[in-house]
Amino acid sequence: MSMYFGIDGETLWNPSNGAGRLFLRQLDVFEAEVDLPSGIGQGTYWGDPDTLEVDPAAYADFVHALVARHCRTGHSVILALSEGFVATAVALARRAGIDVEMPGPSSGDPCGGVKRDVQVPGNPRAGTADIATALDARAREMDRWMAR
Numbered sequence: 001m002s003m004y005f006g007i008d009g010e011t012l013w014n015p016s017n018g019a020g021r022l023f024l025r026q027l028d029v030f031e032a033e034v035d036l037p038s039g040i041g042q043g044t045y046w047g048d049p050d051t052l053e054v055d056p057a058a059y060a061d062f063v064h065a066l067v068a069r070h071c072r073t074g075h076s077v078i079l080a081l082s083e084g085f086v087a088t089a090v091a092l093a094r095r096a097g098i099d100v101e102m103p104g105p106s107s108g109d110p111c112g113g114v115k116r117d118v119q120v121p122g123n124p125r126a127g128t129a130d131i132a133t134a135l136d137a138r139a140r141e142m143d144r145w146m147a148r
Contacts, residue, residue, distance in 0.1 A: 004051045012095040014147045026085045034065040063093040071103050071128050087138035102132040
């Protein structure tokens, strides 16, 4: 069995039920963290309870907030816990035609201000550009692994 994530009847991702359920459970966690709805809900296009529709406008807002939050933290444990989910969310967004640019060093402070969740004594390797580069590489890798 598997799930379908799509827009207007077009399948963006067809994960196994296990991977799909895990992604949905993590959606709940990260919706609370960024205080935004993800825009992913029960679908009607295939008449199957294992289909989920992606609202592109809401999902774009969610993913942009997710990437900003990910880049803002300098906490190694938070980065490790969130990178796989955020990368998967970015890959799904890109498949939906949502432009998700990774923040770069030329944009000043691309993630909007003071870093949150900084651990003591801190991670000297976790600069915003490094985090964004790692996230972008992971999202591209996830896209190759995600079945349509």
